Amino acid sequence: MTESSGEDARALRRETERVVNEVAQGLRMLDDGAAWFSCLSPAGRQEVLREIAGYAMQAHITAADGRAGVARSGVKPTANPSVMICMDPPRSGFAGLPADEHVKAFRVLVSVFAVADTRRRQKYCKGTCGHAWHNLPAAAQEP
Template sequence: MRYGTKPDVYLNELAQDLRPLDEGIAWFASLPEDEQTRTLHLLAGFCLQAHPTAEEAVESIRRSGLRPTHTPAVMLVRGRIEDRVGAIAGLTPRHERMKAFRLLIALLAIADGRRRERCRVVGCGHDWHRLAADREAGTGRRSAGDGAGAGDQGGGGGGDGWPDGTGAAPGGADDGLR
């Protein structure tokens, strides 16, 4: 990897407001099309694991800054969420992928936020639910086997476009919403 943070950790950090969304949008915009598609499918899987509700879907549209008439927003509220999230991840026009990224990050933030709150009460073993606590504690702990600590600046070299721990994202912030 060119950067130290793995995609699953980075996407969860964006959803948990541990990284600025503008950074994530710029990073996503800089990815080649095939990487954007893989990222959207990974993100869709995370959303489905969080089991979003219809109310959370509506709130995610508002939070994402999309208009309710934008294609991914319309798709999300028409039909079963479980069926629609994967379809949103499969959108192909570049401007629709950018909207899909914003919407799915917002959906994950809301649905998984609810789950993190529940975990505080009943406890859980999900590493991604402890990112903020690990960061505050300075442990930099990550998912087993990923080797990326919170302060890890990456080893340089791979060129796959994943962000590092410095907060610098490659590319520009063209989110396709104009």
């Protein structure tokens, strides 16, 4: 791996963190996040799916979060990403789905993360959170 590709990977992770958390906190619309995601290369989309799946697991998603997130995502409950996230325990491997399912997987993962992360912010971080990604300024929203 070259130095610039390492820098590119770090930049993509930072941008992913920002976009996903803006969507989760209602500072960016899910459709806008999906449009951003759709513009990435196929390898970039796979990396973002792996990253978001990690966020979701860190937020300790549950099957109930999966169902609530799928309902918010606009993705059919019978689509592969929807079924995977609603299993108990939720499945991973979204980056391994066929490329034509990546946008659906993004929408499902971000929506489920939003449900779980909102619960965690309200229960554990309310007023005392030091996580920078839980304290995004409203001005961070981009068109």
